[in-house]
Amino acid sequence: MLLTAKPYIAVIQGAEKLAKTEILLSCMFLSDSKEMIKRSHITSDTVIINQCDEENYKEENICNALLRTFSVTDRGLTKSRNLAISKSQADICIICDDDEIFNDGYEKAVSSAYDALPDADIIIFDMVDRPLKWGNRIKRLGYIDLMSVSSWQITFRREKLLASGVLFDENMGAGSGNGAEEEFRFLTQCRKAKLRIYHYPFRLASVAQTQSTWFKGFDEEFFVNRGNTTRYIMGLPLSVLYAAYYAFAKRKQLSGMSMLRAFSYTVKGIKENRLTKLKICHCFLQSS
Numbered sequence: 001m002l003l004t005a006k007p008y009i010a011v012i013q014g015a016e017k018l019a020k021t022e023i024l025l026s027c028m029f030l031s032d033s034k035e036m037i038k039r040s041h042i043t044s045d046t047v048i049i050n051q052c053d054e055e056n057y058k059e060e061n062i063c064n065a066l067l068r069t070f071s072v073t074d075r076g077l078t079k080s081r082n083l084a085i086s087k088s089q090a091d092i093c094i095i096c097d098d099d100e101i102f103n104d105g106y107e108k109a110v111s112s113a114y115d116a117l118p119d120a121d122i123i124i125f126d127m128v129d130r131p132l133k134w135g136n137r138i139k140r141l142g143y144i145d146l147m148s149v150s151s152w153q154i155t156f157r158r159e160k161l162l163a164s165g166v167l168f169d170e171n172m173g174a175g176s177g178n179g180a181e182e183e184f185r186f187l188t189q190c191r192k193a194k195l196r197i198y199h200y201p202f203r204l205a206s207v208a209q210t211q212s213t214w215f216k217g218f219d220e221e222f223f224v225n226r227g228n229t230t231r232y233i234m235g236l237p238l239s240v241l242y243a244a245y246y247a248f249a250k251r252k253q254l255s256g257m258s259m260l261r262a263f264s265y266t267v268k269g270i271k272e273n274r275l276t277k278l279k280i281c282h283c284f285l286q287s288s
Contacts, residue, residue: 019111021155022047022090026080027098029053033069037062040100044107047087049080078168078182081151085167088158095154099208103128106204110155113200121160121195122187124153128206134199141197146187152207154183156190164193171275172229181229188233218254220265223247227269232276239270 023046030036030050037046048069056071070087074080085093092114094106103109113123117138124141126132133148141149166189173182191197216222226246231239243266251259 019091019114020045020089021092021094021107021110022088023094023096024081024084024088025049025096025098026077026084027051030069030071030098033058033060033067034062036098037065037067040096040098041102041104043102044094045090046096047084049084049087051075051080076170076173076176078170078173078176081168081173081182082170085158085161090158093156093158093161094204095151096205097152097207100152100205101208102205103203106202109202110204113202114157117198117200119196120157120198121164122154122156122190122197124149124197124199125155125202125204126199127152128203130207132201134201136201137199138201139199141199143188143191145199146184146191146197149183149187151183152205154187156195160195161190164190164195166190166193166195172232181226181233185229185233218250218257218262223262223265224269224272227266228272228274229269230266231270231273236270240267243267243270 021044023042023044025042025046025048027036027048028051030048030052033048043063043065045066046068048067050069050071051074052071053073054071055073056069058069058071060067060069068087070083072080072083074083081095092110094110110123110125113125114120117123127150130150134145139145166186168182169185169189170176172185173180187197227239227243230242230246233239234242243263247259247263247266250262254262
């Protein structure tokens with residue numbers, strides 16, 4: 001489905017009541033919530049999951065927005081995402097990290113986009129300074145489209161997601177030791193659950209160019225982990241084909257490593273099949 005929208009305008013004239021939005025923000029060792037909210041230009045209600053060394057809960061009203069901070073000792077980005085989902089009270093949730101800066105009017109823009117697309121369960125927005133893959137189009141996204149989506153772009157109807165039973169896979173993501181691609185896994189599971197995923201052309205936020213907590217470069221560990229996660233999501237035949245494509249696509253970014261070596265490391269991860277084995281083990285333990 002392709003529709004054309006005015007460039008990055010998501011305001012519906014005459015909308016009677018906009019859906020309530022809430023940001024679900026994951027961070028670690030947060031020291032000053034007020035400073036972070038100001039820095040990120042957040043104006044809506046927000047759930048913060050602060051992974052640190054203590055268990056605590058705090059409520060604050062900042063700029064007419066309710067900020068609820070849950071400090072926890074658990075670790076793992078996907079665990080943080082799932083906890084935030086469970087604590088949310090909003091109609092529409094916006095996935096967020098602590099390095100984002102939101103554009104003015106984002107809250108109204110997101111709510112209005114869902115009004116414009118009443119059958120959308122998940123809407124993917126654009127980011128500032130990132131490639132505009134689908135241009136100025138409203139488009140229902142398919143499996144291949146989901147490969148290029150980052151977590152910062154994801155919003156969803158909370159009740160629809162909860163009803164589907166889909167959550168972020170806690171075997172994946174930063175802090176799991178198993179690499180990333182958790183958003184691709186999440187979105188493909190949502191698609192299998194018949195949730196409808198759309199792109200809407202509005203630049204939601206920008207992402208600060210800070211050093212990643214998990215990406216240390218295109219080394220052996222990166223490609224082995226990618227092989228594991230790719231097989232976990234795609235299965236054996238497709239993961240091998242994708243490994244070849246990915247090594248070719250990243251060939252200009254490889255430093256001190258050939259395209260063939262990158263491919264071989266990815267295949268090594270595919271053969272390990274660590275995540276699938278881990279899932280089978282978890283299922284066995286739960287059933288026993």
